[in-house]
Amino acid sequence: MDNWQRIDSVIRWANMTINYFALYIGLPRGENLYQIKKGNNGISRNLAYKIVTKFPEVSLAWLLTGEGQMFVDEKLCGVQIPFYQVDVESHITRLDELAPDREMVIPQLTGCDLAMLYNGKAMGCSIPSGSIVFLKKMTPEEIIPGLEYVIVCQKIITLRIVRTSERWLLRTGKISTIFSSRLPISSRYIRSWASWKLKSKIELCFQESWKER
Numbered sequence: 001m002d003n004w005q006r007i008d009s010v011i012r013w014a015n016m017t018i019n020y021f022a023l024y025i026g027l028p029r030g031e032n033l034y035q036i037k038k039g040n041n042g043i044s045r046n047l048a049y050k051i052v053t054k055f056p057e058v059s060l061a062w063l064l065t066g067e068g069q070m071f072v073d074e075k076l077c078g079v080q081i082p083f084y085q086v087d088v089e090s091h092i093t094r095l096d097e098l099a100p101d102r103e104m105v106i107p108q109l110t111g112c113d114l115a116m117l118y119n120g121k122a123m124g125c126s127i128p129s130g131s132i133v134f135l136k137k138m139t140p141e142e143i144i145p146g147l148e149y150v151i152v153c154q155k156i157i158t159l160r161i162v163r164t165s166e167r168w169l170l171r172t173g174k175i176s177t178i179f180s181s182r183l184p185i186s187s188r189y190i191r192s193w194a195s196w197k198l199k200s201k202i203e204l205c206f207q208e209s210w211k212e213r
Helices: 003-014 018-025 031-037 045-054 060-065 088-097 164-171 175-179
Strands: 080-087 102-105 114-118 131-138 148-153 157-161 193-206 209-212
Touching (some): 003 018, 003 102, 018 031, 018 045, 045 060, 088 114, 088 131, 088 148, 088 157, 131 148
Antiparallel strands (some): 080 102, 114 131, 131 193, 148 157, 148 193
């Protein structure tokens, strides 16, 4: 995690915009932070002290060096979740080709393999377009009806709720029965499949501001 990614992690955790964060910690303007974002400046001790003065939960050593955990209190520390800033339905099958844009730490959230954006509209208000979705790879036996999953087939990738009647079809490999009546795609393309369970989501509320749902 580079200098800006560490600053950005604190800003997102604080649920602030860059400019508001700068003013809050005592900087005259956000330009100082934007220079770090551009790679022109590093994190000075003065800046780090300003941040930990306002946010004593954040580790000074981590802020300056990137070593250790983001938070001083172990109870606030969470597993770093790789975040890919691309659409899940377009890129979930290309993970081997992608590198995470950043690592996200959400203390209350456990058991996630990765996070991606959801830019679709099929889930409506339950998962608005632009949300970050946190996912865990699942086996057919682990699927629980009524919850959201990303179903990945050769020709179909969709984030949807798995219904009770569909669980048996997924567990027995008869996934083509679920989709054949809804999509004009040959069943030979949807025999091999995988699923990712939606563990949580963060809805993008305002520019540069995130809210956990």
